[in-house]
Amino acid sequence: MIERKILSSTSSVCPECLAKVPAERVSYDDKVYLEKSCPQHGDFSALLWQGEPAWQEWVRPKIPTQPQVCYTEVSKGCPFDCGLCADHHQHTCTALLEVTQRCNLKCSFCFAAAGGHSIDPDLATIDRWYEQVLLASGTCNIQLSGGEPTLRDDLPAIIALGKAKGFNFVQLNTNGLRLARDTAYVQRLKEAGLDSVFLQFDGTEAEIYPILRGSAILEHKLAAIRNCARANIGVVLVPTLVPGVNTHNIGAIVKFALEQLPTVRGVHFQPVSYFGRYPKPPADADRITLPRVMREIESQTNGLIKAANLKPPGCENALCSFHGNFKVLPNGSLQALSNTCCSGEKAEEGARKTRSFVARQWSGPTKSPGSENAAQADQWDILLQNLKTHSFSVSAMAFQDAWNLDLARLQDCCIHVVSPAGKLIPFCAYNLTNSQGQGLYRQGG
Amino acid sequence: MNNKEAGQNSTAWRCAQCSGPLEQGKVTVSYLGNDFPVQELKCPKCGLVLITEELALGKMAEVEQNLEDK
Numbered sequence: 001m002i003e004r005k006i007l008s009s010t011s012s013v014c015p016e017c018l019a020k021v022p023a024e025r026v027s028y029d030d031k032v033y034l035e036k037s038c039p040q041h042g043d044f045s046a047l048l049w050q051g052e053p054a055w056q057e058w059v060r061p062k063i064p065t066q067p068q069v070c071y072t073e074v075s076k077g078c079p080f081d082c083g084l085c086a087d088h089h090q091h092t093c094t095a096l097l098e099v100t101q102r103c104n105l106k107c108s109f110c111f112a113a114a115g116g117h118s119i120d121p122d123l124a125t126i127d128r129w130y131e132q133v134l135l136a137s138g139t140c141n142i143q144l145s146g147g148e149p150t151l152r153d154d155l156p157a158i159i160a161l162g163k164a165k166g167f168n169f170v171q172l173n174t175n176g177l178r179l180a181r182d183t184a185y186v187q188r189l190k191e192a193g194l195d196s197v198f199l200q201f202d203g204t205e206a207e208i209y210p211i212l213r214g215s216a217i218l219e220h221k222l223a224a225i226r227n228c229a230r231a232n233i234g235v236v237l238v239p240t241l242v243p244g245v246n247t248h249n250i251g252a253i254v255k256f257a258l259e260q261l262p263t264v265r266g267v268h269f270q271p272v273s274y275f276g277r278y279p280k281p282p283a284d285a286d287r288i289t290l291p292r293v294m295r296e297i298e299s300q301t302n303g304l305i306k307a308a309n310l311k312p313p314g315c316e317n318a319l320c321s322f323h324g325n326f327k328v329l330p331n332g333s334l335q336a337l338s339n340t341c342c343s344g345e346k347a348e349e350g351a352r353k354t355r356s357f358v359a360r361q362w363s364g365p366t367k368s369p370g371s372e373n374a375a376q377a378d379q380w381d382i383l384l385q386n387l388k389t390h391s392f393s394v395s396a397m398a399f400q401d402a403w404n405l406d407l408a409r410l411q412d413c414c415i416h417v418v419s420p421a422g423k424l425i426p427f428c429a430y431n432l433t434n435s436q437g438q439g440l441y442r443q444g445g
Numbered sequence: 446m447n448n449k450e451a452g453q454n455s456t457a458w459r460c461a462q463c464s465g466p467l468e469q470g471k472v473t474v475s476y477l478g479n480d481f482p483v484q485e486l487k488c489p490k491c492g493l494v495l496i497t498e499e500l501a502l503g504k505m506a507e508v509e510q511n512l513e514d515k
Binding site: 311313314315323325327335337350353354356357358360378379380381383384387388391 | 478479481484500504505508510512513514515
């Protein structure tokens with residue numbers, strides 16, 4: 001009989017009514033679950049972790065840091081005071097601005113429940129959002145998201161506005177459809193200062209897309225990458241991993257990404273999470289945990305990337321992500337870059353390092369002035385250019401839904417969505433919905 | 446004389462140990478298990494290498510950053 005062992009306690013919410021409830025992290029052999037009980041709606045259990053690297057070893061403790069400016073007061077307690085409040089434990093690494101709620105796809109899985117006909121925020125509103133981010137978080141990294149941001153013809157103006165305000169790194173979260181067909185638009189985005197494209201890319205097999213995205217769009221993805229290459233915009237491939245749909249394709253995605261260096265800067269996997277209407281709780285088989293993604297990366301790349309080279313984050317909570325950074329050697333093998341982390345780092349220092357790492361690694365491979373004429377170029381410039389074009393990152397982030405939400409993780413969150421009212425809401429709180437699809441923040445603003 | 450002026454003139458710097466003039470030569474720089482060959486001013490006799498402040502705080506620091514994890 002498998003022993004039930006309580007590992008630690010935390011808090012969560014009821015997936016039915018979103019009331020705050022106590023929760024426990026409980027192990028059964030090599031599986032760890034979040035177990036909780038709502039006085040009204042009963043017991044819930046959600047798979048958090050399975051297998052190696054072991055739960056107990058996957059730690060990276062941080063000394064919490066408060067937001068510089070809090071837009072909300074601590075009143076009802078986490079997760080009901082997001083804005084951020086003074087009980088939050090981390091600065092902003094990336095601020096996410098939803099510049100439209102319109103979309104040109106009907107995806108099976110969507111954080112944003114996008115696709116409506118709401119009116120886009122105007123430039124003056126977006127200007128206010130940028131100012132709110134500056135005040136609370138300084139010149140953190142910016143991700144323009146939606147909906148599908150490229151439905152806006154004035155997206156270059158939004159990018160240019162962010163750059164003019166001093167944001168060093170502006171990334172576009174996109175399905176890539178417009179980037180595939182409109183090269184002039186891609187060029188305008190580049191000229192406006194776009195650094196990186198966060199490209200929804202669910203696999204290298206055409207059959208994956210109709211299932212996840214409702215449309216056969218692999219060719220569009222490839223064209224989008226080609227057009228970003230021409231414009232020298234860095235691309236990060238972002239697969240949503242859904243068990244039974246594309247989890248067999250993990251290795252092929254990594255290998256494809258490596259073939260697209262230096263335009264493709266890395267792969268960022270997102271194990272599926274369940275936002276929106278799900279009357280039945282997701283089963284274990286509906287989830288793919290971070291340790292399993294790590295093991296699949298190793299086995300499906302035939303050891304090109306080893307799970308041991310993938311590390312917990314220095315910015316967000318350790319249980320939210322992993323990352324590995326590599327140098328591609330002339331023989332095609334990958335050399336893992338050393339992880340210099342230690343225990344008890346300051347959270348704000350982790351946020352600073354991650355902001356700067358992301359900006360460096362995920363931006364386009366800029367050509368140094370002398371790169372066309374190696375004889376005259378400064379040797380250090382060439383070295384730097386070489387490091388840039390031969391560096392590669394593999395990472396994943398596990399978003400939390402109403403079933404597996406651990407409020408201790410939420411408190412450590414560094415990815416903050418700017419609400420219509422200009423507040424900063426941790427990503428998983430902003431997208432949190434109960435089983436009926438009703439949100440905690442998304443409608444409230 | 447500041448480092449910048451001296452670094453661009455191979456005859457301006459002399460070795461503190463041997464007193465002879467420094468010359469451009471191959472130097473292998475290493476960081477976190479990575480080796481890179483570069484040309485820098487060095488003493489042909491004892492091998493002492495000149496790394497200017499500008500280089501140490503500028504491009505060399507940038508290379509280091511690129512080899513570090515977050």
